[in-house]
Amino acid sequence: AQSVTQPDIHITVSEGASLELRCNYSYGATPYLFWYVQSPGQGLQLLLKYFSGDTLVQGIKGFEAEFKRSQSSFNLRKPSVHWSDAAEYFCAVGGRAAGNKLTFGGGTRVLVKP
Amino acid sequence: DVKVTQSSRYLVKRTGEKVFLECVQDMDHENMFWYRQDPGLGLRLIYFSYDVKMKEKGDIPEGYSVSREKKERFSLILESASTNQTSMYLCASSRTSGSYHEQYFGPGTRLTVT
Numbered sequence: 001a002q003s004v005t006q007p008d009i010h011i012t013v014s015e016g017a018s019l020e021l022r023c024n025y026s027y028g029a030t031p032y033l034f035w036y037v038q039s040p041g042q043g044l045q046l047l048l049k050y051f052s053g054d055t056l057v058q059g060i061k062g063f064e065a066e067f068k069r070s071q072s073s074f075n076l077r078k079p080s081v082h083w084s085d086a087a088e089y090f091c092a093v094g095g096r097a098a099g100n101k102l103t104f105g106g107g108t109r110v111l112v113k114p
Numbered sequence: 115d116v117k118v119t120q121s122s123r124y125l126v127k128r129t130g131e132k133v134f135l136e137c138v139q140d141m142d143h144e145n146m147f148w149y150r151q152d153p154g155l156g157l158r159l160i161y162f163s164y165d166v167k168m169k170e171k172g173d174i175p176e177g178y179s180v181s182r183e184k185k186e187r188f189s190l191i192l193e194s195a196s197t198n199q200t201s202m203y204l205c206a207s208s209r210t211s212g213s214y215h216e217q218y219f220g221p222g223t224r225l226t227v228t
Contacts, residue, residue: 004156006156009154034216036219041123041221041222042221042222043118043204043219043220043221043222044204044206044219045219046216046218049216090156090157095215099164100145100162100164100208100210101147101159101162101172101215102217104149104156104157105156106154106155106156107154107156
């Protein structure tokens with residue numbers, strides 16, 4: 001069965017500092033990987049996705065993520081955080097073997113200090 | 115843009131009441147999903163549907179049922195609401211082909227059962 005682990009429940013970062021959110025997945029075949037962001041009181045918005053090809057993918061709002069197959073990881077990064085990046089971030093995995101379903105991690109809540 | 119709407123943003127119901135949560139998508143997606151979101155647990159799949167009148171149980175279907183009579187609409191039903199069903203409920207939709215299972219989410223319904 002597929003699974004996703006986000007080891008950090010909360011992260012606090014200063015505005016302007018860099019941010020890295022960790023995601024480790026378990027999936028028996030080629031994974032489809034996603035990062036979603038949820039602002040307070042809102043639904044989930046897709047930040048970026050990886051299916052194949054270049055292992056460094058660019059997303060919206062200045063985010064990027066790197067797929068490392070050997071480490072089963074798909075970490076999310078942003079070089080300089082803005083106050084509006086305060087939100088909850090979810091990593092998800094899917095793939096052909098999973099049908100149309102995604103499995104989500106527990107989420108990481110990011111707090112941004114002024 | 116894909117739009118997924120949910121009938122209520124906030125709902126308060128009493129224990130034992132029958133509760134209907136409605137979800138509508140406007141992009142002719144084949145697949146629709148219901149998740150519940152609880153702190154630290156991420157998103158857990160309740161039910162999903164891959165076609166009209168078709169449904170499959172997700173990871174936590176107990177206490178819930180669903181209905182999909184039209185392609186654009188997917189309803190979640192709590193037959194007899196209980197306090198442990200107090201949660202955020204998120205609806206999502208996706209295409210079957212060519213999308214790598216990317217899901218689009220509604221804004222969520224925060225349900226409180228008293």
